[in-house]
Amino acid sequence: MARYLSITQKIYLLTLLLVVITLTGSVAFNVYYTWKELSQREYELTFSLSHLLDTSLPEKYFQIIEHPQLENAEKITQANQILQPLVTQLLQAFPGYGAGVYSRKLNAIVAFGPDFNPKGLIDIRPNSPARAVYSTREPLRYDSYSQTRQAQVLAIIRPVIRDQEILGHVWSNITQKSFNNLFYHKIVEQLPLFIFLCLFAVLGSRLITARFLNNLRTFRDRIQRLDLVKNDLRQFSPELLEIYEEVRTSYERLSISEARFRDVVSAFDEYVWEIDLQARYTYLSDKTRELIGQDPSLLVGQNIYERIHADDIYKVRQHIELGISSAQGFRDLEFRRIRHNGQLGWYKNSAVAILDPNTHQVIGLRGATRDVTTNKQQEAQIHYLAYHDALTGLSNRNALKQELQKLCDQQTYNEHTFSLLFIDIDRFKEINDNFGHTLGDKVLQQMAETMRRLLPVNATLARLGGDEFMALLPKTDSNIAEKHALILQKAFSRPLIIQRQRLHISACIGIALAPDDGESPDTLSQSVDTALYTAKVQGPGQIRFCTPQASQSMLEQIRLQHELFLAVKQQQFSLAYQPQLITCGAYQGQVMSMEVLLRWQHPELGFISPARFIPLAEETRLIIELGHWVLKTSCHQVRQWQLEHQLDNLRVAVNISSVQFVREDFVQQVADILEETGLPASCLELEITESVAMEQAEQVSLKLNELKRMGIWLALDDFGTGFSSLKYLKIFPFDILKIDKSFVDGIPHDQQDTRLVEAMIHLAQGQNMQVVAEGVETEEQIKHLSQGGCDLIQGYYFSRPLPPQQTLEFLLEHQLACKTPADNV
Ligand SMILES: Nc1nc2c(ncn2[C@@H]2O[C@@H]3COP(=O)(O)O[C@H]4[C@@H](O)[C@H](n5cnc6c(=O)[nH]c(N)nc65)O[C@@H]4COP(=O)(O)O[C@H]3[C@H]2O)c(=O)[nH]1
Structure with a gap:
């Protein structure tokens, strides 16, 4: 429980405890002292009373005792008549006390009080401790049961000695009960003083504590301001001076370290933050204002997830929870955050766990965040450039390749087919060279725009380079693919007017279908190449599917290419003149x-027209x-x-x-x-x-x-x-x-x-x-x-x-x- 008390409460409790102990001690001591004093006084009184009684015994008493003719009984009666008033009178002066006289010669108690009963004139008990005075001849004190008072008493027994002869003894006593009553009254009399003392102690301790705490507070405040001078400390204590010196040294070290930390923090492009276990900001460095456009003090207490892009919250939450539970923090977490001006920024974060120095339990995370928006934009730009054609804004060959691979991987051929359209502008080179590259570029852009407008939204349209375009149409069969090709062809047949030039442009389109014409990007690409080649061979503005015949003619073309190499080597050519x-x-x-x-007479294939082999020879x-x-x-x-x-x-x-x-x-x-x-x-x-x-x-x-x-x-x-x-x-x-x-x-x-x-x-x-x-x-x-x-x-x-x-x-x-x-x- 002590752990849950504040230092002030602890000091109060300690002081109170001390007061209680002191009070209890002093009360106990006082009670003991009172009892001791009372018993001493009672002893002295009893002693005095017995002495008084002894010295007050009249001569006549002794004469009676020694009287030769008197019977013992008569002696007792007469002795009683003489002594009893004396005893009674004496006891009236000492209320609460008892006293008595015992004659040894008569072997009887001859007077006693305060409650004298003549029948009570009795012998002293044979085993009474009072008999001990005869052997010691000195007064004895004892605590015993009194025959005459029928109670426990504190007594003084004094031998009555005359002419060296012990004639009996006198005693005086007080009952234990009377002593207790006296003690009780004494205590009761002291009670107001006790109460006063208690109040005084409590108030005093309260005052002392308050003053102590006040001093402590002043000390703390001044330590915080570090404006104590040694003289000031004299009013506290040398120990505090030591503490102060230690604190000051630590503080100075801390200040240097903090300044270093602040310099480091402000020198880097990151802002530093701390969050608690509920992911609420507990600290943010000044750089926050610059990087996210918000006053860091306004963010303290806010949840870290606020203003994070909805799509990123789950990822961030996962990292933070794992970072806390594993006490490992996290590294390079990227998320988007809406800046104060409403713009979206990209931020990269790394964090470590904050441990409680005493319990070593994780109490939060401390991290640094960097604005990587520019990098992200550059990355996006690079990604865009890597996957887009700069001229037309369409996808490029890489992007198409990836999309094609994706479709091939996903393909469940029984359910879906897709098609590839390979579009090649006829005689584009002539347009380009004739009207200049600027106009050529415009033609490509307009054609690209026309295709983008006419093809379905889920199609991937790419420019492969030059005047070659390829469209990937998911979930299309041959009919749909052909329909799209015809739509494009119709659109191309309309003249383009660019820079006041009216241009009639056409394009050949080759079509390949997955899975019939291929199941992998490579085979499909080959098929659509073949289809386009077949279309090109047929002349401008043609549409052709990849058929076995098309593949055949492509194969022939490849073979012809090979033969051409051989022909050059083997000099199979001749010349004709017209x-x-x-x-x-x-x-x-x-x-x-x-x-x-030029004439080519092939040994097996026969005459091959230059119109067929010259383009091949140019190509190679x-x-x-x-x-x-x-x-x-x-x-x-x-x-x-x-x-x-x-x-x-x-x-x-x-x-x-x-x-x-x-x-x-x-x-x-x-x-x-x-x-x-x-x-x-x-x-x-x-x-x-x-x-x-x-x-x-x-x-x-x-x-x-x-x-x-x-x-x-x-x-x-x-x-x-x-x-x-x-x-x-x-x-x-x-x-x-x-x-x-x-x-x-x-x-x-x-x-x-x-x-x-x-x-x-x-x-x-x-x-x-x-x-x-x-x-x-x-x-x-x-x-x-x-x-x-x-x-x-x-x-x-x-x-x-x-x-x-x-x-x-x-x-x-x-x-x-x-x-x-x-x-x-
Ligand atoms: N770089 C290069 N290219 C070559 C060479 N030899 C032929 N060619 C190219 O191949 C084309 C066709 O040549 P061809 O079949 O001999 O065909 C020839 C010729 O046989 C054909 N021809 C001439 N008169 C007639 C005619 O009355 N009727 C028909 N149908 N064709 C004719 O017209 C074509 C005229 O030639 P071109 O227009 O020049 O067209 C030539 C030329 O562009 C060569 O050594 N080097």
Whole structure:
């Protein structure tokens, strides 16, 4: 219980106890002393009384006793008559006392009081202790039973000695009861004094205690203020001085340590807090104001869970409870807290348990909290960047991969299927290169927005890079997947108007379904690749599922790629030449030039069209080697014919792929070949498609100008099929414009094509360029083209591409026109 009392209560109780002990002691002592004093007084009185009685015994008494003639009985009667009044008188002066006279000679008590009874004149008992006085001759004191008073008495027995003879004895006594009464009255008389003393002691102790406590309080206050000087302490005590010195030293140490702690706390980016077992703040450092925008003193007493984001409360509660129960605290607990200004902040917390120094029980937690909002935002930003495409804001390849993996893992195929749509914009490269990357980006953004708007909300739409998009549609079968693809296709068919340009964009879509086309991300990706590939092969704006046939053609493609490598190694290629004839004028019908075309005769697969393998060769960059071979072989061949058959001005047109052209050493390669083969530059024509021209216009321009300076003819191939043919005519130094077969095909029945071709010829003439129409198959076409002013005709009508020997024969049959780039037709 003592543990539950305050120090003040303890001091009160102790003082009271001391008072009670003191009082009890003093009362006991007083009682004892009173009793002792009383018994001494009674002894003295009794002694005096017996002495008085002894000395008062008259001479006559002794005469009676010694009277020779008197009978003993008569002696007793007469002695009594003499002594009894004496005894009675004496006892009246000493109320409460008894006294008596015993004659030894008469062997009788001859007088006694206070209650004399004549019948009581009796012998003294043989065993009475009073008889002892005869042998000691001294007064005796004893406490015994009195024969005469029939009670317990305190008595003095005194021998009556006359002439050395012991004649008997006298006694005086007081009954025990009378003594007790006297004692009792004495005590009662002292009672007011006792009470007074008690009150005085209690009040005194109360005053002393109060003064002591007051001093203690003053001492404490002054210790707290540490403004005591040694002189002050004299009024307390040396012990207190010692305590004070210790306290002051400790306090100074504590102050230094606290200042250090405060400095550390304010130097770090954390605010420090303490909570009790009910998770209420008991302390918060000043930094709290800065980090959560609230006055720390207002937070003390508040529950830590207040203002924590609802989603995080459970986690925080778990950490705090476990931290307390395990006495281990916790580390790196992150939660969101609503700041005073209403904004949400992220905070990272670590805490240790606070132990009671005496019981070593956990009484709370002490922790530090750091504002990690910026880190979290950066993390979120990094996460966003890691999983989103910066241009369109759609998911990126990583995010799609994860989502695909998730769906594959969750898949219960009997219940759900999902589909993958692979969307690839047709001829996006041309748009991009033609109108610039800014517009290209806008196209991608608008297409992305269209898809995001049209696809279901649970779909994951990602941009994989470039113009490739992929959509993951959960819980869709083939019908639904196709429906979504058609919706997208329809939306794409509407022209896009960007930067005042009206663009007709289409996209191919490949579809793969899980689990039919694959059960893992890899197999599904392969399937949807195949589906898209099949769609692409079919032409722009196509939608295709992944079918066994599609897979087959993909496989074929892969095999072809392999075969192409072998073919280059084993030199399975040859060249064919297709003549270009003059349409009008003096040289009409004569060969002006020849386009060299690559031929691949596979030992098993037979003839493989360049339209099939050239894109593959470009993809694998084998075209660099192949193209070099074509250029060198054809230059060599033509130079041979020139020398052997005086075909001095025979010109050869070589197709140049963009992969070849962009190489830094391309111009040098051409120069080397010309030098090696001896073919004059004026007998070489390089056919370059728009796609070549579109790459880095400045460098292209530099290269073209250099080639042109060398005297090489430059032809813009497939004119009209791209987006910006016209622009290229203006900015690049082309000598020849080749009208694509797709326009020639329409002559003369398709009015639009016919007009377009006429316009192209007109345009080329305006630029002082030769015009070559390719793919000419009919006389009607020739008629129209020659009437329109087309300079050269190439096509089956005159000749298919021919192997070298037949080409030579054709050349020798048709007279060769002698022209140079300088004097154009
Ligand atoms: N139906 C029809 N076709 C006609 C007619 N006249 C010519 N052709 C075909 O049209 C193509 C003309 O070549 P291109 O436009 O440069 O188109 C070429 C060219 O872009 C590319 N190519 C061919 N050889 C090479 C080469 O050595 N290097 C590069 N980079 N590409 C080449 O392959 C494409 C296809 O070449 P080919 O299959 O040889 O097809 C040739 C030729 O055989 C006609 O009246 N009717």
